[in-house]
Amino acid sequence: MHSFGFRANALLTFSVTILALICAMASLSDNLNSPSPSAHVQVANINRFQKSRGNDEVSLTLNVSANLQSLFTWNTKQVFVFLAAEYESPKNSLNQLAAIFHSYNCDCASGVLSRAQVALDCILAFVFFSVVSLWDAIIPSKEQAQFLIQTKNKYRFTDQGTNLQGKEYNLTLHWHVMPKTGKMFADKIVMTGFRLPEAYR
Ligand SMILES: *[C@@H]1O[C@H](CO)[C@@H](O)[C@H](O)[C@H]1NC(C)=O
Numbered sequence: 001m002h003s004f005g006f007r008a009n010a011l012l013t014f015s016v017t018i019l020a021l022i023c024a025m026a027s028l029s030d031n032l033n034s035p036s037p038s039a040h041v042q043v044a045n046i047n048r049f050q051k052s053r054g055n056d057e058v059s060l061t062l063n064v065s066a067n068l069q070s071l072f073t074w075n076t077k078q079v080f081v082f083l084a085a086e087y088e089s090p091k092n093s094l095n096q097l098a099a100i101f102h103s104y105n106c107d108c109a110s111g112v113l114s115r116a117q118v119a120l121d122c123i124l125a126f127v128f129f130s131v132v133s134l135w136d137a138i139i140p141s142k143e144q145a146q147f148l149i150q151t152k153n154k155y156r157f158t159d160q161g162t163n164l165q166g167k168e169y170n171l172t173l174h175w176h177v178m179p180k181t182g183k184m185f186a187d188k189i190v191m192t193g194f195r196l197p198e199a200y201r
């Protein structure tokens with residue numbers, strides 16, 4: 001027969017092992033969660049497409065539907081989403097670069113990338129592309145992560161100098177998942193094959 005002390009010790013070891021296992025599983029489950037978000041965007045209307053003060057400016061009405069519920073786990077605080085129009089343009093304005101740096105600052109804060117790396121990535125990725133943020137939102141809960149909205153572009157879709165007539169563009173839904181603990185992560189869905197009208201209206 002084992003002594004009481006031996007049994008107590010065995011029980012304690014067993015409990016601590018189980019506890020450690022549960023902790024490991026909890027933090028792993030967050031990493032193992034492979035999200036499968038979906039998004040669909042339609043341009044319901046081009047309200048206005050004009051040259052104003054030398055710059056092409058577009059006003060769109062967008063139908064945005066998305067299901068980002070799978071991004072939410074027990075460890076998710078909130079999700080920041082933004083929809084951007086991305087198109088090729090050899091002449092990048094400083095404004096656009098500033099906007100890109102601004103949107104990537106979130107990643108720097110989480111320590112995922114150093115500022116220098118981000119700067120380099122931005123320059124490599126965006127020298128021949130313009131990225132214009134059209135709409136954004138903060139999704140605070142899983143219940144609100146499935147939505148269907150109709151919205152006009154919240155931010156100006158304008159391009160300094162570049163002619164946007166007949167321009168092909170992609171609409172990209174970007175998201176940043178802000179966890180309660182741990183690293184922030186970001187990803188996107190690219191929707192291709194959009195084109196602006198040939199003529200101003
Ligand atoms: C956009 O949504 C509105 C309202 O839900 C709907 O009436 C319209 O047909 C949609 N447009 C497109 C292009 O899907």
Ligand SMILES: *[C@@H]1O[C@H](CO)[C@@H](O)[C@H](O)[C@H]1NC(C)=O
Nearest residue numbers: 086087088168169170190192
């Ligand atoms: C749109 O996205 C596709 C796929 O990622 C890419 O190959 C293409 O260059 C993009 N087009 C524009 C105009 O940004």
